[in-house]
Amino acid sequence: MQQIDCPWCGKRNETEFSCGGELISRPQDALGADDKAWTDYLYFRTNTKGVHTEVWRHTFGCRQWFKAERNTLTHQVVNTRKLSEETGEGHGDHG
Amino acid sequence: MPDTVSTGLRRTSPLARYWQGADAARMSAGAVSVEELPFQGVIRLQRREATSAFMNSVADILGAEAPVDPNTCAGESPACLWAAPNEWLLVTAPDKDRALAIALQQRLDEALPGETVAVALLSDARAVLKISGAAARDLLAKGCSLDLDPGQFSYGKCAATLLEQVPVTLYPMANESAYCLMVDRSYAAFIWDWLAHAMREFGEAAKSPDGVSS
């Protein structure tokens, strides 16, 4: 089984975690955002083939959300960081 | 068996059906024993931000600093376990929980007037088990993926993890090869039955738990 490196708890079995999907940003100006911005936020994902950034949660451990880079071809989680830390390579933030 | 608390309600262990008269649930097989620590106090303490005023007030009441390193714990009664950033679990002896929760709440109200702090009594929502003996680690390892090697997981550490797919909090106890296991009340009987079955390989049962032939 794959182990995922929780930014707080360290390496734990993947079964302790849940995936929250691709890392996206909510429209900053919620009232001013048009239908396209909301549609993009709610329904459209880049669906990357390869490594992209997702949010994961250590559900059965410290229960914290964090960022994880995952290869969608191999399912390998290659890098994890706290939400407050910068994401490398600028993936994910297309919202 | 039931304990009467100040409300007048009868307190019943989630493992009551495994009690023998007034004796709390216990079982052993070879070099491992499992016993319920009935009616242990459990308090959850949370704040959005652990400022020094907050940490100092907590230390005043506990008599020790609340640990800030993930998955570490301090003290024994109460034991203070890191549960998440800015969140701790306090484990106390039976009937010490209410007084401790009230003392914490009062001290924090004085130190941080008008600010939000959560002090929640979870005692009746948890079952607390002690798993001890030379085979305790091997027994837990049958259902837990945590690295239980004493070099990694010894007294002073704690973890929330899964045991046989059930969410549990686990920590090594001081000065003995024993672990404290906390599980949600409604999973307690399932975990007890699983332990009863899993421990059979470690030897003859000294006392067979109800409903499980050995």
Ligand SMILES: [Zn+2]
């Ligand atoms: Zn964690």
